[in-house]
Amino acid sequence: MKIIKSIAFWTVILALGILVEMLGRFEYINPYVIQVLELIGINIILVSSLNIINGFLGEFAIGHAGFMATGAYLSAICTVKFHMPFALGFLAAGLLSGLIAYLIGVPAFKTFGDYLAVITLGFNMIIVNLLNNLEYVGAARGMVGLPKSTNFIWVFCATILTLIIFRNIIFSNYGRIWTAIRENTLAAEMMGINVVRSKMVAFAIAGCFAGLAGALWGHMLQYINPSSFTYLKSTDMLTMLYLGGVGSLTGSVLGAVLMTGLLEILRDLGVWRMVIGPVILVLIMLTKPLGLFGSRELKIVQPKSDREEVQKYVSHAGRKHNNEL
């Protein structure tokens, strides 16, 4: 009975995605709306992967756009320079970004506290600087002529798969290690957890998915240039993350949907649109420092056994940082 229920559920979800894709193809839905929906999907992937580091692991990374950039550029090199199919470029983007994130993790976790934030940001800046100087990828002019490979169904499936994978990792034993590290690093170490390695794995996973999102993003706009991946982009992701809720997958989805939607609605405001994001970010921090959802989850996301048990013990993501002060 349970299996039938879940099969039915996923069939409905998939059918919904195919329906929207079809409606888009036959132009019952405006291509602009489709693009906004794709953007929302990509942002969900970005924000939930950032949430792994900032929310579940309790570290503080502010250079996520760097991983997005490596993904976007590698996939673009694959499709434009080597004429590979997009799927291959997509996978390569994820792998490379994951690998780079892992390598960044090696030095990053030797330092402590705010310095990790600085290193991630420094990495972001270095990547942008390199891309600005590499003639092979068009330097500051960027790359043009990317095939229009990203369609709604790609983004839809990628988003759903990302969320399923993240949900399953987070509520698995391995994911609990991250929460344990967040709550009390020392106690986690006492329990025999290899803290540095767990952190690096989390970093690699987050970087990998950011790379995938970057590949999708590049092939959606068909044009990438280094200035799209500066720390402003990273801050956009932080805004969505902290709007929705740190330490909550539901929150990531909500934050990405709300913020992307809001910015599209406010498109008429022109430059003032860019003032609104930061104001929202500051207001959230002043009133609800853990975001709208905090670390709560919707029932559908949380495994049944988890609902009462864990909530008793797990406080919010901020506690560790309080203790350290």
Add this chain to the structure above:
Amino acid sequence: MSYFIQQLLNALQLGSIYALIALGYTMVYGVLGLINFAHGDIFMAGAFFGFFTAYLLKLPLIPTLILSMLLASALGIMIERIAYRPLRKAPRMSLIITALGISLFLENFTRATLGGQPRSFPKLLEIQDFTFLGASVTNLQVVIILVSIFLMLVLRYIVQNTMIGKAMRAVSDNKEVLALMGISLDTVIMVTFGLGSALAATAGILVGLAYPVIDPYMGITVGWKAFIAAVLGGIGLINGALVGGFILGFIEIFAAALLPSTYRDGIAFTILIIVLLLKPTGLLGRPVIKKV
């Protein structure tokens, strides 16, 4: 030889600007333990304050400088009052993100109100060239270096010899005991923000004079470089900011002589990461012992 002296003066000029901004980062970090991401934008705001006082009120250099310093101090204190003070007991992450938000707000707000195009800074100083040991020097370079050194000495006097300076050093040493000594933490933090912002505004005007264009996003790169300088010397240490600022200035000028100048930012950040790996507390910092 004259080429070397020329570059040396350029490096001193750049370094003193970095050092002025780095002082603000380091003082706030020492007192609050916060990386004040908005500091680079206070530098930008200071340049714009200078632009408007010089342009609208037609004031000469020194009054422009003083007025902009006052305005920037007010801005810094206001930011602290509105955005940072309510979060003093909140998780540290919230504070850093608020600082990022304020930084973006200042940039985008300035752009929305004043437009994004670069504006040329009014010439407050009749530029004269003269030769010194074979190198051609402008009086502007001398003014920049002298003003910076003068302000650094003033700051040093305040921190070392006045009551409020003593209180500032006490805050960075131990916050809890401070209250027992009857010192108001709020006042100390306010003064810190005021002083830091005034120095940043001076740097803004000096940059406006030296590279005569200013724009709403000028604070990003320079602000980050100054932050790197502060970390390089040891964040939280006033001498560290000076050492870091001048070292970074020298490295950048002499690296630009060897590599294409577009690599400048990349080099600065690479240095930052290397320093953090080898000596996380900076060149002058003592290692932190983490107590369990």
